[in-house]
Amino acid sequence: MFVYRKPTFADVDEIYELIALYAAQGLMLPKPHSVLYETLREFVVAEEVASKKIVGVGALHLTWNELAEVRSMAVDENFSRQGIGSAIVKKLLAEGRAVGVKEFFTLTYRPDFFASLGFEVTTKESLPHKIWKECIDCPKFSNCDEIAMTLGG
Ligand SMILES: CC(C)(COP(=O)(O)OP(=O)(O)OC[C@H]1O[C@@H](n2cnc3c(N)ncnc32)[C@H](O)[C@@H]1OP(=O)(O)O)[C@@H](O)C(=O)NCCC(=O)NCCS
Helix, strand or coil: CEEEECCCHHHHHHHHHHHHHHHCCCCCCCCCHHHHHHHHHHEEEEEECCCCCEEEEEEEEEEECCEEEEEEEEECHHHCCCCHHHHHHHHHHHHHHHCCCCEEEEEECCHHHHHCCCCEEECHHHCCHHHHHHHHHCCCHHHCCCEEEEEEC
16 A cells, blocks of 8 residues: 655655666666755655555656646656556646646656556647756757657646
8 A cells, every 4th residue: 555645855865766776777867865855845755555665756847837847757666557656647737736737748758658647749849948948967968869748737
């Protein structure tokens, strides 16, 4: 059984480790502790009740007027395909809608996962230029091969 909740600073090390594991495989960007501290309120985590272990994380980043990005999705591979990632995204979407988000987007290598949640593939060019601000720090900036997907609010 899992609970889905907002993290506290006590969870940062576990969030870091989950993301770092997939970042090492080139599946997502690494998030240093400094960034996790600053963006902690963007995250939702899944905790296995029995072990109190964080088994899934994800974040919603408000990007522009009524626009938000679902990012930093990572589920411990020992717990994959149990609906944990979907439950986290649904929580993030609800948080976004509560503040008036009308469109969600994501940049991903896992289009099947986001398609199962109703996201549709779009062109990167159709997203506002504002979203590329943080891409400048990405090693793949000039050769981005992630798939852009959007979902209406
Ligand atoms: C992508 C990820 C977050 C999915 O988490 P999850 O908890 O396993 O996902 P769910 O169990 O909620 O999957 C929901 C649906 O998404 C689809 N899906 C999920 N993983 C998939 C995969 N590897 N291949 C194909 N479809 C997949 C399926 O339709 C699945 O439903 P089903 O299991 O009933 O067939 C997880 O695999 C992960 O952390 N991957 C590595 C990091 C990563 O790539 N993050 C995304 C970058 S934005």
